[in-house]
Amino acid sequence: MTDAAASRGASPLDPHAAVAAVGGGVAPTGTAPLRAADGRPLKAALQRAERVNRRRAFLLVAPLLLFVLVTFLFPIGNLLKQSIWNDGFVVHENFATGTRTPIMQNLGGWFDANPPGTPANEEAFAALAADMAQLRELRAQGSVGTRINYEVPGTRSLFTKTARRADDLRPPFMEAILDVDEDWADPALWAAMRGASSPLTLNFYLAAVDLERNAQGDIVPVNENRAIYRDLFGKTLVLSLVITGATLLLGFPVAYLLATLPLAKSNLLMIFVLLPFWTSLLVRTTSWIVLLQSQGVVNDGLVAAGIIGDGSRIQMMYNQMGTVIAMTHILLPFMVLPLYSVMRPIDPSYMRAARSLGANSFTAFRRVYLPLTIPGIGAGALLVFILAVGYYITPALVGGADGQLISNLIAFHILDSLNWSLGAALASLLLFGVLILYWLYDRLVGIDNLKLG
Amino acid sequence: MALPSHATTFEKVWHYVFLVICGLIFLFLIAPILVVIPLSFNAEPYFTFTQKMLSLDPEGYSLRWYERLLEQGMNAPNAVAGWWSDMWNNAAWVRAAKNSFIIGIASTLLATVLGTVAALGLSRPEMPFKGPIMAILISPMIVPIIISATGLFFFYSATGLANTYPGIIMAHAVLGIPFVIITVTATLVGFDQSLTRAAASLGANPRRTFFKVTMPLILPGVISGALFAFVTSFDEVVVVLFVADFEQQTIPRQMWNGIREQISPTILAAATILVAVSIALLTTVELLRRRGERMRGITPS
Incomplete structure (x- = not known):
């Protein structure tokens, strides 16, 4: 051969x-x-x-x-x-020329020489003054201030203000700098600068779960009125579970009907499931705005029917309810399709056998049919849940302030507040969660069994 | 689902109640999509049915939002001379549509070619590391889009691909690839490998075998995978939000703007057109699926 x-x-x-x-x-x-x-x-x-x-x-x-x-x-x-990794405190990049200059080197040296918790002394302030002069030269005080501002809010102006007067600073530096702003004495600020002076940091993960380091370097919960992320993760999980439950509740009867009808009829009815699946997400979201807003079709219909008064229109949009309704609609096909593909091959004679052995129709359903559909329920629920926890567009458009999920906050940090590292840390946490679910899905269902349409 | 003759009264009642429940769920599924169609012909700038519309008075209906769709962004919508070129070059929605098609078609081609070739490899029994590789290739579909977009945002800002057509096309191709892989491998499951051996024994080289034997048989799967990839790109807004500029605005991006800023029934006109597009796509995929099953000799079970 x-x-x-x-x-x-x-x-x-x-x-x-x-x-x-x-x-x-x-x-x-x-x-x-x-x-x-x-x-x-x-x-x-x-x-x-x-x-x-x-x-x-x-x-x-x-x-x-x-x-x-x-x-x-x-x-x-x-x-x-x-x-x-955030080197905003130790490297300044000039975006016009692309040159990268090391900054805050004097202060970095002082941090290396003194253990965490050392109160800032004259030597430290002298290092700070020297670095401020460099910042002023590079016009880097804004970006450095922003970096520290992520960890200690309200400190960006300290940097801009002090750098502006860097040339006027004379020894003793401690007095001179505290004269510019006495907030420089804040130990939390020094702890934040110490943390930021090494680019490799886990502080953004701490911030993403509402923790921070205090002046001694211990990990403590952040002030209650700044703690938002854990609640938001919790809300994302709860809303995803509610949406998964709602799709199961609505998807199961439909899948059952489609699976038990003759093929010609069920193929026809399948259009009702597949058309939403193929329709643009933004179209479906727009439709829900049209239907649910306070001057929308549903409210107008209810008022016209005399069920509610004109003054008491139901607020169904721009809150959690809007997010849940619109997302349930959008994700429903992802529940119906796996359920249908599991239900279709179930032999109807099993149910007849159960009936002939004396079970009433409810018992036959509960003891015979339902257990056979568990793989479909698992596949559909896991898929819907995975898609729901990372949803962005629909909550952003119909969620208002109340119906936002974790994705919306990630987008906010990346596009608006420009705290990229915190956005990345939140995104990484979400990613780990989704990957665990993906692994579970692969183990239980197998990705080869993913079917479309 | 037929009711047996021995059904008790309760079962009969439940049977009809069940049908009504299913009917309501079907209504929930389809009504939001259909409701935008009549409303897009509204003569008034409202998102609800006016008295005139309900009484089917022709005055309640108009095409003004469709006109607005063409005219928005034009330099001189009322000028007669040069109206067409003005519309083609300046109208915001027309430009968005052009971008959507350029990006959609390019990313579909990329995803379909790479995905089909890879699916051929993945469905060979001797493929090494099949499970992990499959998991990686499907992951763009599972990983939340916001995470992919954030990663691309960092990566593209660093490499200069941000705000460029190639950047968006590559990103959309990655998002479409899982669909191509899934549909083409599903088609190849029923593929009779002895056909390629027959072709080889009759003297065809591998390339000829692929184009004359394999390709015609898996074509329905490839086309429906391509349609999925196209829809993914055509419907994608998050990546465009993160890595595209004003120049590369697509239809969904334009709708996003419309919903967030100046919400007007123009959006409904655009939505109606997109519903028509999705009906056409659904029909095509369904016809392809049936054709594919016929060609591979699978009777619908």
Whole structure:
């Protein structure tokens, strides 16, 4: 068997390969091993063919794998790095020229020489004054102040104000700087600067779960009126669970009906499920705004029917209710489709058998049908939940202030407040959660079983 | 679902109650999509049915929001000379539509070619590390879009791909790839491998075998995967929000603006057109699925 032929034959069990080997000339005599046409042992030839096949299969996948690596996995790696690495306090980048200059080196030296918790002395203030002069020269006080402002709110102006007067500072520096602003004496500020002087930090993860380091470097909960992230994670989980429950409640009867109807009818009714699935997300969100807003179709209908008065229109939009209703509608097809694909093959004679053995219809359903649909319920619920926890567009458009999820806050930090590292830390936490669910989904359902339409 | 003759009264009642419940759920699914269609012909700038519309008075209906769709952003909507070129070059929605199609088609081609080739490799029995690789390739569909967009935002800002067409096209292609992989591997499950061996034994080289035997058989799966990828790109707004500039605004981005800023029935006109597009796509995919099943000799079970 030649190499070309070997690579074309598929598996060791391929009958053509064996025929080629036997017909190739070297007849098996006694206990001598089978040999391929070129005289090599058949086993080795087949192994080689197998290797070539494996390489060929891999080469087909390689371009895509590389593409996904570069445009998807690498950016996500970037995101993870951003969440633990912020050099805004130690390097200044001039965006016009692209030059990167190390900054705050004197202060960094003082932090290295003194253990955490050391109160700032004259030496420290002298280092600060020298660094301020450099900041003023580079016009970097704004970005450095912003970096510290993430951890101690309201401190950005300290940096801009002090840098502006950096040239007027004379020894003793402690007095001079405290003269500019006495907030410089705040130990929390010094702790934050110490933390920021090493770019590698877990502080953004702490901030993402409402923790911070106090002046002594211990991890403590943040002030109650600043603690928002844990509540938001909690709210995201609760709303996702509510949405998952709602899709199950609405999806189950529909899937059951579709699965028990004759195929011609169920294919027709399937359009009701598939059309929303194929319709643009923004169209569906717009529709819900049209329907639910206080001057919208539903409220107008209720008023016209005399169910509610004109003055007491129900506020169904721009709050949690809007988010839940619109997302339930958008995610419902993801529940119905897996349920349907599990329910369709269930043999109706099981139910008839249960009935003939004396179960009433409810018992037969509960004891026989329902357990058979568990894989579909699991697949659908997990899929809907995974999609719901990371939802962004719909809550942003119909959620108002109250119906925002964690994704909306990530977007806020990336696009508006520009606290990229905190946004990245929140995104990483969400990512870990979703990856655990994805792994679970793969174990329970198998991603190969994901079906579309 | 037929009611057996021995059903008790309670079962009969429950049967009809159940049908009514299902009817209501179907209404919940479809009504929001259909409601925008008549409202987009509203003569008044309201999001609700006016008295005239309800009484089917022709005066209650108009095409003004569709006109607005074309004219918004034009230099001189009332000029006769050069109206078409003005519309084609300056109208905001027209430009958004052009961008949507450019980005959608380019990213679909990229995703479909790479995805189909990869699916061929993945469905070979000798493919090494099949599980982990499959998990990686499907992950863009599972990872929340906000996370992908944030990662791309950092990556593109650092590499200069932000605010460029290639950047958005690549990002949309990654998001569409899972759909291509899923549909094409599903098609290949029913694929009879002995056909390629038959072609090889008749003297066809692998390339000829692929284009003459494999491709025609898996084509329905490839096309429906491509349609999924196209819809993914056509409907995508978060990545565009994060990494695109005013220049690369797409239809969903324009709708996003419309909903957030000056909400007017123009949005409903755009939505109606998109519903028509989605009906066309759904029909195409359904026809392709049936054709694919027929060609592979699978009778609908």
